[in-house]
Amino acid sequence: MNPIIEKVTQRIIERSKETRAKYLAAMKHAADQGVPRGTLSCGNLAHGWAACNKDDKASLNSLTKANIGIITAYNDMLSAHQPYQSYPDQIKAAVNTVGSVAQVAGGVPAMCDGVTQGQPGMELSLLSREVIAMSTAVGLSHNMFDGTLILGICDKIVPGQLMGALSFGHLPTMFIPAGPMPSGIPNKEKARVRQKFAQGLVGREELLAAESASYHSAGTCTFYGTANSNQLVIELMGLQLPGSSFVPPEGGLRTALTDFASKQVCRLTKQGGNYVPLAEVVDEKAIVNGIVGLLATGGSTNLTMHIVAFARAAGIIVDWNDFSELSAAVPLVARVYPNGQADINHFHAAGGMAYLTKTLLEGGYLHNDVKTCVGEGLDKYTMEPKVIDGELQWVEGPQHSLDEEVLRPVRNPFQENGGLALMEGNLGRGVSKVSAVAIEHRHVKAEAVVIDDQSELQGLFDAGTLNKDCIVVVRGQGPKANGMPELHRLTPILGSLQDKGYHVALVTDGRMSGASGKVPSAIHISPEAIDGGLIGKVQNGDIVELNANTGELTLHVSVEELAKRERYVQKDLNNQWGMGRELFAGLRSQFTAPELGARATKTSDELH
Structure with missing residues (x-):
C-alpha cells in the first residue's frame, strides 16, 4: 500500500x-x-x-x-x-x-x-x-x-x-x-453556447437547442x-x-x-x-x-x-x-x-x-x-x-488505457495529485476542485465583489462592472441559510470573464457540485455567513486571496477593521417559504457544517 x-x-x-x-x-x-x-x-x-x-x-x-x-x-x-x-x-x-x-x-x-x-x-x-x-x-x-x-x-x-x-x-x-x-453534442460546444448566452450573443432558442442536444x-x-x-x-x-x-x-x-x-x-x-x-x-x-x-x-x-x-x-x-x-x-x-x-x-x-x-x-x-x-x-x-x-x-479487462487523453496509468498521470484541495485561512475552511483549473489560474489576489444571490451577478456583468480582476464572494448560501443550492448561474459568467483575460475566482459558503469548471473557487466555506462566519463580513473592494496551490484563503483586512463590522444578517427571507420550503424549516435549522456532512439527521451514537 x-x-x-x-x-x-x-x-x-x-x-x-x-x-x-x-x-x-x-x-x-x-x-x-x-x-x-x-x-x-x-x-x-x-x-x-x-x-x-x-x-x-x-x-x-x-x-x-x-x-x-x-x-x-x-x-x-x-x-x-x-x-x-x-x-x-x-x-x-x-x-x-x-x-x-x-x-x-x-x-x-x-x-x-x-x-x-x-x-x-x-x-x-x-x-x-x-x-x-x-x-x-x-x-x-x-x-x-x-x-x-x-x-x-x-x-x-x-x-x-x-x-x-x-x-x-x-x-x-x-x-x-x-x-x-x-453522448450528445460535445461538452465544449455546450459550454461555448452557455457562455455566449451569458454574454447576450445568442438567444434562448439557441441555448435551449444546445441543452436539448446534450440532455436528449x-x-x-x-x-x-x-x-x-x-x-x-x-x-x-x-x-x-x-x-x-x-x-x-x-x-x-x-x-x-x-x-x-x-x-x-x-x-x-x-x-x-x-x-x-x-x-x-x-x-x-x-x-x-x-x-x-x-x-x-x-x-x-x-x-x-x-x-x-x-x-x-x-x-x-x-x-x-x-x-x-x-x-x-x-x-x-x-x-x-x-x-x-x-x-x-x-x-x-x-x-x-x-x-x-x-x-x-x-x-x-x-x-x-x-x-x-x-x-x-x-x-x-x-x-x-x-x-x-x-x-x-x-x-x-484492458491491460492498458485505450485512450490516454481520457484515462491514464498511475505511472503517467495527468498530474501527480488528486483533483481536490482543502482551502483554509481566516475566511474559514472549504474545498476547491482544481482538476479542471489551469495552473496559471489557481492563484488569484483581487478585490471582492460581494453578492447575496447568484442572480445578482448577471446584472453586474451586463453593466460592465465586472471587467476587472475580481473575486466574487457569494454569501448566505450555506445549508442553514437556504439549503445550500448549487450556484451554476455563476459558471458561464465567470468563465466569460476569465476568457477575456481577467483573473477571477469564486468564494462562497454555497456549492457548485460536479459541474465546477475552469474558474478557481473555494466553496462550502465554513462557518457559513449565517453562523457568524467571516465570509459574512466581506465588503466590496476588500482584497481576497485564493491560492489553490497552497490551500490558502485569506481576507486581507485588519482584525481591528473586522471587529467594527456588524455580523451578517440574512436580508432576504423569501427562501423560508414557497415551493414547499416552509415544510423543511425544522430540518434546515438542524444542518451541520459541510465538513460534518451537511447532515440534518442524527446517527445513533449522536443520540446517546
Whole structure:
C-alpha cells in the first residue's frame, strides 16, 4: 500500500473506534434476531404479503426463502431513473428463479438538480438527501426483508439511500445502476453556447437547442458530475457489480447485469448460505477506496459532504483533512468533462472502471483486503462483464488505457495529485476542485465583489462592472441559510470573464457540485455567513486571496477593521417559504457544517 493511504486509513480507524464499535454492535443485535419476518405476528404477515401471489405467499411463509426489499427512486421525469420503470418486475422474476421473493419496499423522492437549477426548488435539493434516507428507512422498517436492492443513481439520491440502508446494515444490500444516455453534442460546444448566452450573443432558442442536444434521452447525464461520481464511488466500494456503472440502459448486457445482481443479493442473505451484511462491506477501507477513486478521477465536490455523511451512518468519522492528505498522494488519472472534453461514455470506452481499478491497485492506492458484493477483494473489479453465448461472464479487462487523453496509468498521470484541495485561512475552511483549473489560474489576489444571490451577478456583468480582476464572494448560501443550492448561474459568467483575460475566482459558503469548471473557487466555506462566519463580513473592494496551490484563503483586512463590522444578517427571507420550503424549516435549522456532512439527521451514537 501507498504509505499515505495506509496512514490516513489507520487514522480513520483509530478515530472511529468507539462509534464504529457501537454501530457494529447495533447491527449484530439486529442480525441476531433471526429472519426478520419471523418476529412478525400473523396479522403483520397477512398485511405484508396480502398483495402477493399464491406461490410468493407460500415462499414468504417459509423462513428458508429470502425476501428482497426493493427501494426505488423511479420517476419518468429524471432521465437517469426513467429506465427503472420495468426493473421491479424484472427483479421479481429473476429472484423467483433462485427460490426467493422480491417486493417493492418503498419509493424515495428523486429530484433533478438540472431541472431546479437557479429555481426556488433547488433549495430543497440537499435537504432531499435526508428525506431520501428517512424514506429508505421507512420502506425497510416493515421488517419483512432479508436483503435489499437499491435503485438509484443521481445526486443526493444514492447517498441518501445508502444512509438509510446503513440503519439496516444487518441486511445484505446491493445497488443496481441503469447506465448513461448516449453522448450528445460535445461538452465544449455546450459550454461555448452557455457562455455566449451569458454574454447576450445568442438567444434562448439557441441555448435551449444546445441543452436539448446534450440532455436528449433516457439515461444518466454524460458529464462527470455528482451522478456519475456516485456510480464510480459506489462501485469501488464494492456495492454494485463490477463494470456495471456505465453500461448503457438499452441492450442485453444491462438486462443480464440486472438479473445477475437480483440473484446475487439472494446469495448474500442468511438463507443463501453466504451471509454478507452491508455493515461489513462499508468499512473504513471501503470508504477510503471510494475517496481515492473520487480524487483520482476529479469527481464531484458534492461527495466531500456525501461521503462524510454516509460514512458517519456506518460509525466511521471522516473529515476534510483526510480528503486533503489523500488528494496530495493520489494521482489524477482521468480527464472527463468538466475536467476534460471527454464524457463518461468515452471514459467507459477507454477502459473504464476495469482499467481504473487495475491501475489504482497496481499503484497501491486501493485496499484489496475488503469485502464486496461479489466476494473478497477488488480483483474481479479489474474485469469486464460480457454476454457470451447468452451468458453473463466477466473477462479480463484492458491491460492498458485505450485512450490516454481520457484515462491514464498511475505511472503517467495527468498530474501527480488528486483533483481536490482543502482551502483554509481566516475566511474559514472549504474545498476547491482544481482538476479542471489551469495552473496559471489557481492563484488569484483581487478585490471582492460581494453578492447575496447568484442572480445578482448577471446584472453586474451586463453593466460592465465586472471587467476587472475580481473575486466574487457569494454569501448566505450555506445549508442553514437556504439549503445550500448549487450556484451554476455563476459558471458561464465567470468563465466569460476569465476568457477575456481577467483573473477571477469564486468564494462562497454555497456549492457548485460536479459541474465546477475552469474558474478557481473555494466553496462550502465554513462557518457559513449565517453562523457568524467571516465570509459574512466581506465588503466590496476588500482584497481576497485564493491560492489553490497552497490551500490558502485569506481576507486581507485588519482584525481591528473586522471587529467594527456588524455580523451578517440574512436580508432576504423569501427562501423560508414557497415551493414547499416552509415544510423543511425544522430540518434546515438542524444542518451541520459541510465538513460534518451537511447532515440534518442524527446517527445513533449522536443520540446517546
